[in-house]
Amino acid sequence: MNGKLVTIFGGSGFIGKTLVQHLAKAGYRVRVAVRHPNNALFVKPLGDLGQIHIAQANTRNKASVVAAVRGSDIVINLVGVLYESGKQSFQKVHVDGAGLIAEVSTQMGVDKLVHLSSIGADDEAASKYSRSKAAGEALVKENFPGATIIRPSIIFGPDDNFFNKFAAFAKMFRMLPVICGDTKFQPVYVGDVATAIENILSSDKAAGKTYELGGPKVYSFRELLEMVNKVTEQDVLLIPVPIQIAYFKAFFLGMLPNPMVTMDQIRSMEVDNVASGAGLEDLGVNPTPVEAIVPNYLVHFKPSGQFKAAH
Numbered sequence: 174m175n176g177k178l179v180t181i182f183g184g185s186g187f188i189g190k191t192l193v194q195h196l197a198k199a200g201y202r203v204r205v206a207v208r209h210p211n212n213a214l215f216v217k218p219l220g221d222l223g224q225i226h227i228a229q230a231n232t233r234n235k236a237s238v239v240a241a242v243r244g245s246d247i248v249i250n251l252v253g254v255l256y257e258s259g260k261q262s263f264q265k266v267h268v269d270g271a272g273l274i275a276e277v278s279t280q281m282g283v284d285k286l287v288h289l290s291s292i293g294a295d296d297e298a299a300s301k302y303s304r305s306k307a308a309g310e311a312l313v314k315e316n317f318p319g320a321t322i323i324r325p326s327i328i329f330g331p332d333d334n335f336f337n338k339f340a341a342f343a344k345m346f347r348m349l350p351v352i353c354g355d356t357k358f359q360p361v362y363v364g365d366v367a368t369a370i371e372n373i374l375s376s377d378k379a380a381g382k383t384y385e386l387g388g389p390k391v392y393s394f395r396e397l398l399e400m401v402n403k404v405t406e407q408d409v410l411l412i413p414v415p416i417q418i419a420y421f422k423a424f425f426l427g428m429l430p431n432p433m434v435t436m437d438q439i440r441s442m443e444v445d446n447v448a449s450g451a452g453l454e455d456l457g458v459n460p461t462p463v464e465a466i467v468p469n470y471l472v473h474f475k476p477s478g479q480f481k482a483a484h
């Protein structure tokens with residue numbers, strides 16, 4: 174073990190699971206800071222005995238953040254929400270929480286801070302999510318000027334919330350709605366995001382910099398849905414949905430406890446989500462193509478699963 178202690182806020186989430194595994198393999202001691210430790214127990218076997226610990230922390234509570242950061246050499250903030258619910262507002266989670274982690278990290282002498290934002294973070298963005306990501310970045314830089322900011326495009330991997338969601342939707346409703354079909358995305362592999370963060374930790378070159386992470390190819394949203402349809406062999410109809418109708422439906426869907434889509438997400442979908450400036454290659458990572466990974470984990474959506482259909 175290299176002995177360094179890395180605290181990962183949100184380490185039990187989609188990126189967190191892969192990152193914990195990468196950092197454990199690289200010999201770090203890992204502390205996973207989440208609100209509900211009992212729901213995060215699955216991270217412990219991702220490393221050697223005693224290498225991974227779970228701490229109870231809510232980024233809306235300063236005392237718990239202080240306790241989680243205490244003794245850490247490195248802090249990584251993966252906490253984020255796709256939609257607001259109750260006390261988990263964009264302001265509280267993406268702005269105040271991010272600023273608090275940065276402030277506490279400085280006060281407690283942490284060497285490195287990595288903060289996860291997203292492409293499209295912009296004070297002037299139409300989407301509240303993107304505006305909150307920009308405000309969070311600003312507070313992080315103000316409180317910990319050497320922080321490295323990571324802005325990924327949509328991330329794919331076995332548990333992702335994109336390809337899996339649309340494959341499941343096609344299976345259930347026998348169609349795929351195409352909203353903003355021409356918007357461009359540059360999907361990036363979760364393993365590449367984790368390797369990029371691992372490389373940031375092992376050098377000082379990335380301090381104070383921002384990286385936009387995208388995969389090797391840019392696709393329109395329609396092309397990504399066509400890919401889902403093709404690799405899952407579902408042969409469903411892709412139905413274009415006019416933007417006004419999409420907003421109308423999202424207005425009602427957004428009121429559900431775990432909404433499929435919200436009005437704010439549609440605002441984001443109207444804007445291209447493509448990386449620019451420094452990216453994966455600058456962090457020593459050769460991007461993995463979508464085609465090499467996605468068909469493997471969408472296999473269970475095929476009508477005949479992993480087997481060829483009987484004739």
Ligand SMILES: NC(=O)c1ccc[n+]([C@@H]2O[C@H](COP(=O)([O-])OP(=O)(O)OC[C@H]3O[C@@H](n4cnc5c(N)ncnc54)[C@H](OP(=O)(O)O)[C@@H]3O)[C@@H](O)[C@H]2O)c1
Binds near residue numbers: 187188206252253254
């Ligand atoms: N996935 C993508 O495609 C993508 C793309 C661009 C940017 N990002 C950004 O990358 C980051 C990680 O994304 P992800 O997909 O891994 O998210 P995720 O799967 O939703 O995981 C979020 C994590 O944050 C924890 N969390 C939520 N609220 C918290 C709070 N108040 N205090 C402490 N922990 C809290 C959750 O655990 P508990 O609920 O148990 O606390 C969970 O471990 C986010 O900032 C996201 O915006 C993701």
